[in-house]
Amino acid sequence: MIPRHQIVLLSTALLFGMAPVRGHSLHDDGMTSLAEYRRPSERTLLHVPDIDGYQTLKADLHMHTVFSDGLVWPTIRVQEAWQEGLDVIAITDHIEYQPHLEDIPFNPNRPYEIAGEMAAEKDILLIKGSEITRYTPPGHFNAIFVKDASEFVKVRERKNPELDKEAIDRAAAQDAFITWNHPGWKVGSIEGSYDWIPFVEEIHKEGKLHGIEVINDLDLHRKALDWALEHDLAVLGTSDIHNIIANRYDMEHGVHRSMTLLFVEERSLQGVREALEAGRSVAWSTRHLAGREKWVRALYEASVAVGGIYHHDEKGIAYAEIRNNSDLSFDLALADSGLKGWPETITLNPRSSQTLEFRSRSGTARYVVKNAYISGSEHLVVEISPEKN
Numbered sequence: 019m020i021p022r023h024q025i026v027l028l029s030t031a032l033l034f035g036m037a038p039v040r041g042h043s044l045h046d047d048g049m050t051s052l053a054e055y056r057r058p059s060e061r062t063l064l065h066v067p068d069i070d071g072y073q074t075l076k077a078d079l080h081m082h083t084v085f086s087d088g089l090v091w092p093t094i095r096v097q098e099a100w101q102e103g104l105d106v107i108a109i110t111d112h113i114e115y116q117p118h119l120e121d122i123p124f125n126p127n128r129p130y131e132i133a134g135e136m137a138a139e140k141d142i143l144l145i146k147g148s149e150i151t152r153y154t155p156p157g158h159f160n161a162i163f164v165k166d167a168s169e170f171v172k173v174r175e176r177k178n179p180e181l182d183k184e185a186i187d188r189a190a191a192q193d194a195f196i197t198w199n200h201p202g203w204k205v206g207s208i209e210g211s212y213d214w215i216p217f218v219e220e221i222h223k224e225g226k227l228h229g230i231e232v233i234n235d236l237d238l239h240r241k242a243l244d245w246a247l248e249h250d251l252a253v254l255g256t257s258d259i260h261n262i263i264a265n266r267y268d269m270e271h272g273v274h275r276s277m278t279l280l281f282v283e284e285r286s287l288q289g290v291r292e293a294l295e296a297g298r299s300v301a302w303s304t305r306h307l308a309g310r311e312k313w314v315r316a317l318y319e320a321s322v323a324v325g326g327i328y329h330h331d332e333k334g335i336a337y338a339e340i341r342n343n344s345d346l347s348f349d350l351a352l353a354d355s356g357l358k359g360w361p362e363t364i365t366l367n368p369r370s371s372q373t374l375e376f377r378s379r380s381g382t383a384r385y386v387v388k389n390a391y392i393s394g395s396e397h398l399v400v401e402i403s404p405e406k407n
């Protein structure tokens with residue numbers, strides 16, 4: 019009779035196809051898998067609340083690949099976007115700037131084609147786009163929702179200002195959604211580069227300018243936010259990524275790429291376009307938000323909850339909980355300078371809660387949200403008024 023523990027050992031050995039012998043003798047094909055070291059196929063979930071009955075999508079509508087001056091193959095852009103929790107991307111390689119031309123043939127429709135299958139598998143909405151790359155000023159414009167990017171080939175002469183208008187006209191003829199990219203990029207180095215110049219006025223008047231980048235990469239273009247409000251343009255935040263995302267952004271410390279939050283009626287390409295045309299967007303870069311007050315406020319209100327007063331101490335200090343339920347951050351500074359007994363600053367980190375201690379007699383306090391821009395020079399102002407339980 020075989021002891022019970024040996025039966026277990028025997029059956030385990032048989033299960034793994036090994037001879038039930040003592041010692042460590044492996045009769046296999048000479049290979050040992052180390053698959054446990056593979057990075058898990060895992061998507062970060064960025065939690066940004068839906069607002070006003072719209073679904074909030076995370077979009078990056080400006081990025082590059084080896085098909086212009088980027089360093090990666092188009093499918094890498096899809097992988098990164100999926101890992102980082104994005105819903106929508108547009109690959110927008112330069113039309114008139116092709117430094118890899120000796121290695122990669124010019125084919126402006128190819129990045130979209132190459133990325134398409136993986137985008138479908140990963141449920142990433144992929145928009146076809148191009149970056150119209152004129153000399154500054156007027157600079158660069160993205161055309162997204164284009165039909166055939168090779169139609170732009172004939173205007174590749176970047177420094178010929180006579181072709182600037184034709185480049186925009188060709189995109190408009192394809193019913194593209196056209197945005198002015200990084201308007202402040204050359205501020206200080208090219209005179210008039212960060213101005214609402216007659217060229218921009220002209221294309222805007224003709225209905226050929228629909229959006230503007232307020233955040234591009236690691237720059238907040240505050241004046242561009244004023245133009246967005248004044249000229250009814252969609253506010254965009256984009257990465258304009260050329261390298262891999264992880265080499266550009268300090269991701270180990272909670273940073274993520276600059277992106278656009280879009281408030282859509284439905285999660286589809288049509289839904290994205292409709293939201294852009296209606297101006298339902300906010301630019302987001304880790305701790306910073308920039309956009310129309312209505313949408314920035316809605317994001318704050320859907321994220322931050324102030325609980326009731328649960329304790330009063332003998333000195334007249336009241337205690338309540340203030341909670342941030344989203345991955346957005348809000349850096350609050352007391353707006354009412356004369357108001358005593360409230361904290362001068364409140365830093366609401368992503369998905370966190372803290373105790374609010376204040377003089378309950380004053381009831382309500384107003385705070386400036388220092389990292390939420392509602393114009394080039396103004397921040398969102400919010401009221402905090404914990405109610406008694």
Ligand SMILES: [Zn+2]
Binds near residue numbers: 149158199200
């Ligand atoms: Zn550009």
Ligand SMILES: [Zn+2]
Binds near residue numbers: 080082258
């Ligand atoms: Zn670019």
